[in-house]
Amino acid sequence: MxxxxxxxxxEDDVAxxxxxxxxxxxxxxxxxxxxxxxxxxxxxxxxIRRARLVxxxxxxxxxxxxxxxxxxxxxxxxxxWLPRRLxxxxxxxxxxxxxxxxxxxxxxxxxxxxxxVEPELSDDPTIASLCASAFEAVWQKAIVHEDxxx
Numbered sequence: 001m002x003x004x005x006x007x008x009x010x011e012d013d014v015a016x017x018x019x020x021x022x023x024x025x026x027x028x029x030x031x032x033x034x035x036x037x038x039x040x041x042x043x044x045x046x047x048i049r050r051a052r053l054v055x056x057x058x059x060x061x062x063x064x065x066x067x068x069x070x071x072x073x074x075x076x077x078x079x080x081w082l083p084r085r086l087x088x089x090x091x092x093x094x095x096x097x098x099x100x101x102x103x104x105x106x107x108x109x110x111x112x113x114x115x116x117v118e119p120e121l122s123d124d125p126t127i128a129s130l131c132a133s134a135f136e137a138v139w140q141k142a143i144v145h146e147d148x149x150x
Contacts, residue, residue, distance in 0.1 A: 006110075006113060006115050027071050042075075042077075049139065050077050051142050052079070052081050054150075055083075062150075070145070081142055082142040087138060093130060097131050103125070
């Protein structure tokens with residue numbers, strides 16, 4: 001749900017992308033562990049859906065994410081994009097999250113400067129229900145990756 005992330009382990013990747021040197025081959029190598037996890041998980045019959053809320057015009061970081069997204073899809077994710085202006089009526093949690101098996105929520109938290117901090121887990125059914133409802137509302141309005149133009 002953020003338009004930029006100051007995740008230290010991505011700094012070099014984003015800099016290479018800005019310089020026109022970041023290729024899908026580089027991304028495959030840098031994100032190999034994630035793509036492998038996604039692929040193994042999907043092969044077990046699990047669906048992995050990712051919705052990205054973005055401000056428009058999009059940030060440079062979102063352009064970087066968009067460039068790499070075909071590899072997420074290749075690994076097995078289903079990815080959609082929702083311009084923030086189209087999400088104004090959707091009650092959303094205050095942080096990025098992963099909803100696992102409709103019962104466990106992992107919130108990805110960030111400092112005010114954008115650095116990743118320790119994630120928080122919740123198995124509270126009320127919170128899981130809120131996140132499931134918010135995600136489904138976003139998903140229904142979101143644009144499939146192949147059709148999202150900025």
